[in-house]
Amino acid sequence: MSFQLISDATPGTYNIIAESTPENIAHMDSFRVEEYIPPRFSVSVVSPRTLSVLDESMKVNISAEYTYGQPVPGNVTLQICKQVFSYGRAQNCLKDKTQKCLNTTGQLGPDGIYHGEIDLSPLNIGLSVFGSSLNMIIAVxxxxxxxxxxxxxxxGISSQLASLTLDYESLQQHYKRGIPYTGKVRLTNEKGEPLAHEEVELQVEGLRPIQKIITDQAGVAEFHIDTSSFVMPNFTFKATYQNPALCYYAQWETTPYPSTEYQVLRFYSKTGSFLHINGPKETLSCGKSYSINVQYIVGCDAAGDKTTFYFLVMSKEKIVLSGAQDVDLTTSKNGSISLNIDVTSELTPSARVIVYGVLDSELIADSINLFIETCFQHQVSLSFSEAQGPPASNVGLQLSAAPGATCGVRVIDYSLLLLNPYERFSADTVYNSIPHLSLYGYQVGDFNLEDSTPPCEDPNKEIFYNGDYYKPISSYSEGDSYEIFKQLGLVVGTEYSLRKPVVCGYEIPEHVGPIFPIRKVAFGGMAPVLMADASGNRESIETVRQDFKETFVWKMVVVDSEGKLTLTEKVPDTITEWKGSMFCLSDEQGIGITTQMANFTSFLPFFVEPSLPFSINRGETMVLRAFVSNYLKKCITIHVTLGQSADFDATPQDVQQDKCICAGGRAVYSWNVNAKSLGQISFTLSAETTHIGDTCDGPNDPSQQSRKDTVIRTVLVEAEGIRRELTSSNLVCVDGSNSEIPIGITPPDNVVPGSANGYVIALGDIIGLPLRNLQNLLQLPYGCGEQNLARLAPISDVLDYLNTTAQLTDETLQTGIRFMNE
Known part of the structure; x- marks a missing residue:
């Protein structure tokens, strides 16, 4: 399905609505109409994310690159301003409340990169009791x-020259007595660079001694906490980097040393038996196999000489994989098993792995999340037959998909992605559109399938054990196997122990939601034409370029019975990189989307490029600039001309016509242009070589062909003055015959010549254009007499209008009748 956008469409947002019935909108998407000039180059900046209060300078790298991959010549302007964060009366402590800024300029190098080192002393980012940061504005x-x-x-500006962060992906919410609690901490400097071979102190609250761990080359230190003697409901561990050489000022609102802490909750088991899964934390790739290690500890009387551990892998609300593994417990009740999982598209975009074991009187379990790359069962690919070629040449697009699949192919100018890098249709958006990627809990619609809570235990019940009396207590923050199954939406039918016991008075308060651990951190045209010149030398290469569309390919195709198809397309005339993507639909394999864009660069070693605005006003002077780029390995002398036209007058600014450009250089030509006509007017620019050699003063190289590039571009010329619109409306009742409607609009006396235009809109439904969802006007009358009448009166008119315009559904009709009867 496609439609042609009118040439004078008003800029703004337009909605496309696909609906099955007037009351059921299946999908709505939008697009924008804008007046824009595609960007010709992109800019990237490499700078520190954070500076320390001791830094006196800052290094910045700024690069600029054309969409066809070549460096941009130009200059760089930087403005760096210091922002101080102070509030209330603290602002009175600042002697100078004005914003401090420094400005610097530089030149892009031959590689399109500016390497700068900025002196920060004018900004005085050193010792301060206030927080501050730098805002850097870069203009290329x-x-x-x-x-x-x-x-x-x-x-950012940091007074802490080191920072400690926990790897939360590696941390468990609960500890399991007897299984070491492991985690990782990362030590970096203020710029985020790792600090290797440094000592970090780890202390569990209330316990001695302090554990000392050493960071590796990546600044990461792994720690292990022995939990075999732990019985407390929770414990907090704290990591600290105590380096006395660090800069510290007593009035800073920070701790003397960088530290971070984490609270770990207890996990319940009736028999002291636990499972702990150690799985990969990185995103898993489709088509690969991964090993998952499962630690177990089984209580002395919890099982016999052998037990079986089962595993399930769930994704998108269903069980994808399952299996079991027997374990011999005769030699040891502690050990580990390994599970191998083959990652396929069925697991995308995430999966939950649960491992459980049925012991003599208890069911134990553990689970982890796996993050999977977005892939599909339907594997598709798109590639170009070559990586680079001239404009207006033919290039092949090679498609691969499931046999007989229908594919949508899109190839667009890279500049469009610079304007809006957000990809509206991708593998991620497809999976994000799925209503439920995972299950949680036992609530299904209006039904709650959860078992009733077992009765609580008597808090006054005394137990005699080993010569002492004990009373039961419980903690609502404690984890248990029941909660693991509930998180996955799995219903367990068993008589074995699954839940933690709850003592009366220790139930979970109604206002308390899910329990999460506490984290605390303290910071320290036309194809080339061969032509013979008048002297009989080698043929010259001439290109005429006028097709500058930004969408190269946009079509639906069907691949053959082998899943292959090759499209041959003519490349537009723009010097740029083209980005291709594709999605395919197959009855057998479903949807498939390319994961990497196919790239093709249309390029000429010698070309002219005008710099034009989107529009100009008639009567104003526009400066038209033409840039001639030389990517030949020789020096050239060029001649540039602007074609004459009755639509404009042009006066060249440059006295010198023939200019010398050596390899990698370019020349600029300028004209003052005054438009005389309204609408789209064309400019024809031609650049041709008059000499090619090792130097511009030396002999001509007979092995080199002369070149000529011609570009035809258009600019919209709008009328001068102030736009004014006059309207005339007529209501005509047509009853089985044609009607003629006389329309007369007299333009004002001072109308700008050539600017008057008009259009006619004919509507068969006089209120259909401005109004939608009229059925929402049906409201149930309530209240006093006036309120009832105000809601009752429109019902019959709304039903009549919807019926006349074929928008009335049975549901809406019955709703209206019910409202009038009630």
């Missing part, structure tokens, strides 16, 4: 055109 201006691309970067 292209040489000759003055076209700018701006970037903003935020840089």
């Amino acid at each position: 201006a292209e040489e000759g055109s003055g076209v700018q691309v701006r970037e903003n970067h935020y840089i």
Whole structure:
């Protein structure tokens, strides 16, 4: 399905609505109509994310690159301002409340990169009792055109020269008595760089001694906490980097040393038996196999000489994999098993692995999350027959998909992705559109399938054990196997122990939601034409370019019975990189989407490129600039001309016509242009070589062909003055015959010549255009007499209108009748 957008469409957002009935909107998407010039180059900035109060300078790398991959010549302007965070009366402590800024400029190198080292002393980022940061505004201006691309970067200023962070992905919410609690801590400096071979102290609250761990080359230190003697409902461990050489100022609102802490909750088991899964934390790749280690500890009287551990892998609300493994317990009640999982598209985008064991009187379990790359069963690919070629040449698009699949192919100009990098249709958006990727709990619609809570235990019940009397207590923050199954939406039918006991008075308060651990951190045109010149030398290469569309390919195709198809397409005339993507639908294998874009660069070693605005006003002077780029390995002398036209007058700014450009260089030509006509007007620019050699002053190289590039571009010329619109409306009742409607609109006396235009809109439904969802006007009358009448009166008119316009459904009709009867 496609439609043609009108040429004078009003800029703004438009909605596309696909609906099965007037009351059921199946899907709505939107697009924007804008007046824009595609960006010709991108800018990237490499700078520190954080500076320390001791830094006196900062290194910045700024690079600019054209969409066809070549470096941009130009200059760089940086403005760096210090922002101080102070509030209330603290602002009165600042002697100078004005924002401090420094400005610097530089030049992009031949590789399109600016390497700068900024002196920060004017900003005085050193000792301060207030928090502060730097805001860096970067502007890159292209040489000759003055076209700018701006970037903003935020840089923090830290008084802590080191930072400790926990790897929360490796941390467990609960500890299980007898299984070592493991985790990782990372030590970095203020710039985020790892600090290797440094000592970090780890202390469990209320316990001695302090554990000392050493960071590796990545600044990471792994720790193990022995839990064999732990019985407390929770414990907190704290990691600290105590380096006395660190800078510290007593008035800073920070701790003397970088530290971080984490609270771990207890996990319940009736027999002291536990399972603990150690799985990969990184995103798993489809088509690969991964090993998952499962530690177990079984209580002395919990099982015999052998037991079986079962595992399930769940994704998208269903069980995808299952299996079991027998374990011999005769030699040891502690050990580990290994599970191998083959990652397929059935597990995308995430999966839950649960391992459980049925002991003599208890069911124990553990689970983990696996993050899977977004892939599909339907494997598709798109590639170009070559990586680079000239404009207007033919290039092959090679498609691979399931046999007979229908595929949508899109190839667009890279500049469109610079304007809006957000990909609206991707593997992630497909999976995110699935209503339920995982299950949780036992609530299904209006039904709660959860078993009733077992009765609580008497808190006054005394137990005599080993010469002492004990009373039961419980903690609502404690984890148990029942909660693991509940999180996965699995219903367990068993008589064995699954839940933790709850003592009366220790139930979970109604206002308390799910229990999470506490984290605390303290910071320290036309194809080339061969032509013979007048002297009989080698044929010259001439290109005429006028097709500058931004969408190269946009079509639906069907692959053959082997799942292959090759499309041959003519490349547009833009010098740029083209980005191709594809999705396919198959009855057998479903949807498939390319994961990597196919790239093709249309390029010429010698070309001319004008810099034009989207529109100009008639009567104003526009400066038209033409850039001639030389990517040949020789020096060239060029001649540039602007074709004459009755639509405009042009006066060249440059006195010198023949200019010398050596390899990698370019020249700029300028004209003052005054438009005389309204609407789209064309500019024809031609650049041709008059000499090619090792130097511009030396002999001509007979092995080199002369070249000529012609570009035809258009600009919209709008009328001068102020836009004014006059409207005339008529209501005509047509009863079985044609009607003629006289329309007369007299333009004002001072109308700008050539600017008057008009259009006619004919509507068969006079209120259908501005109104939608009229059925929502049906409201149940209630209240006093006036309120009842105000809601009752429109019902019959709304039903009549919906019926006349074929929008009335049985459901809406019955609703209206019920409201009037009640």
